[in-house]
Amino acid sequence: xxxxxxxxxxxxxxxxxxxxxxxxxxxxxxxxxxxxxxxxxxxxxxxxxxxxxxxxxxxxxxxxxxxxxxxxxxxxxxxxxxxxxxxxxxxxxxxxxxxxxxxxxxxxxxxxxxxxxxxxxxxxxxxxxxxxxxxxxxxxxxxxxxxxxxxxxxxxxxxxxxxxxxxxxxxxxxxxxxxxxxxxxxxxx
Amino acid sequence: xxxxxxxxxxxxxxxxxxxxxxxxxxxxxxxxxxxxxxxxxxxxxxxxxxxxxxxxxxxxxxxxxxxxxxxxxxxxxxxxxxxxxxxxxxxxxxxxxxxxxxxxxxxxxxxxxxxxxxxxxxxxxxxxxxxxxxxxxxxxxxxxxxxxxxxxxxxxxxxxxxxxxxxxxxxxxxxxxxxxxxxxxxxxx
Numbered sequence: 377x378x379x380x381x382x383x384x385x386x387x388x389x390x391x392x393x394x395x396x397x398x399x400x401x402x403x404x405x406x407x408x409x410x411x412x413x414x415x416x417x418x419x420x421x422x423x424x425x426x427x428x429x430x431x432x433x434x435x436x437x438x439x440x441x442x443x444x445x446x447x448x449x450x451x452x453x454x455x456x457x458x459x460x461x462x463x464x465x466x467x468x469x470x471x472x473x474x475x476x477x478x479x480x481x482x483x484x485x486x487x488x489x490x491x492x493x494x495x496x497x498x499x500x501x502x503x504x505x506x507x508x509x510x511x512x513x514x515x516x517x518x519x520x521x522x523x524x525x526x527x528x529x530x531x532x533x534x535x536x537x538x539x540x541x542x543x544x545x546x547x548x549x550x551x552x553x554x555x556x557x558x559x560x561x562x563x564x565x
Numbered sequence: 566x567x568x569x570x571x572x573x574x575x576x577x578x579x580x581x582x583x584x585x586x587x588x589x590x591x592x593x594x595x596x597x598x599x600x601x602x603x604x605x606x607x608x609x610x611x612x613x614x615x616x617x618x619x620x621x622x623x624x625x626x627x628x629x630x631x632x633x634x635x636x637x638x639x640x641x642x643x644x645x646x647x648x649x650x651x652x653x654x655x656x657x658x659x660x661x662x663x664x665x666x667x668x669x670x671x672x673x674x675x676x677x678x679x680x681x682x683x684x685x686x687x688x689x690x691x692x693x694x695x696x697x698x699x700x701x702x703x704x705x706x707x708x709x710x711x712x713x714x715x716x717x718x719x720x721x722x723x724x725x726x727x728x729x730x731x732x733x734x735x736x737x738x739x740x741x742x743x744x745x746x747x748x749x750x751x752x753x754x
Contacts (some may be wrong), residue, residue, distance in 0.1 A: 422717050423622065433724060436706050436709060436710045437710075438710045438711075439710075439715075444709045444710055446705070446706075446709075448700075450574065458698060458699075458702070459698070459699045459702050459703065461698060462695045462698065462699055467751065468706060469706075495687075498684075498687055498688075498691065499687075502687065502690065502694065504693035505691065505695060505698060506651045506694060507700055509647060509648070509651065509694060509697055509698045510647075510648050510651055510652060511702065512701050512702050512705055513635075513647070513648050513701050514648065515705055516635070516704055516705040516708065517635075517657060519705065519708050520625060520633045520635075520708055520741050521625045521626075521627045521633055522627075526628075526751050527699055546712075548688055560610075
């Protein structure tokens, strides 16, 4: 259950066996059913998740109820609503399992406790923040500088597995366009 | 010259006098003329800047040459192209002074050296990354979930000084709309 997470951690930071066991001991298992939501708007983010199997979808909700996906977290990815996890403010996005999803998670309190007691965890968090920053800034840049066709081409180039694995509906939602617009795009490329 | 930066640092991390002097010793002064550019697309980001006086504008350039502002860094703010600073990859955004701007800066190499030798600098970097992540993610959320009117209202609420201090042209560019669209918006609100 902790094997994938252990590899994820040791791929990123220098950590001895004892430290690794301490870190892993704070993670608990959780299995979500398809379409199960793991947080609610209005509450702060209280957990950081790691996906062993399945996929989480993190999405914003517009005032009119429409949804826009910020991110998909597939196997061997961490996922939380980091803005709320950092600030302690209420969530402004929802996380939902798009299929049966096996996770392990650590509470926000335990995550911050590890930051206090394990310098290597500070390095791990730095790595996580850097990755998250780069990801979201590329996504911001894509949305403000590219049209739908360019965004779709970028997705095909950088994340072809997403286009293969996800339904048209979800891919369209990730690009923030309608399914019809995605179909037109596909027929042109 | 280093007074504002010293305050910025001591407001964020616990640091003794000796450590602070070490940190400050790595910063050098630089004054930019109005419209002077401090980096070029194609090169990686090699410096982190702190604004003592003036304002930097960080912007993306679209394929057709149009510009979209990602961020303004006013007095007492750090600024770099963090994606490139982290990854070492070529810049995808330009930083320009919108007025005469007095800066101090640290090189990327020295910044990473301090991370290795000063644990308090790791805390400082964590704080910087968290702030940058939250900022950019809010901006991403605003672009994908809000129309121009909502984005303008949010700007008025959260950063009224930007609307007061910047030209209509720059405010419109920050909202990624035309100046004419901004004028229409203003007359309606």
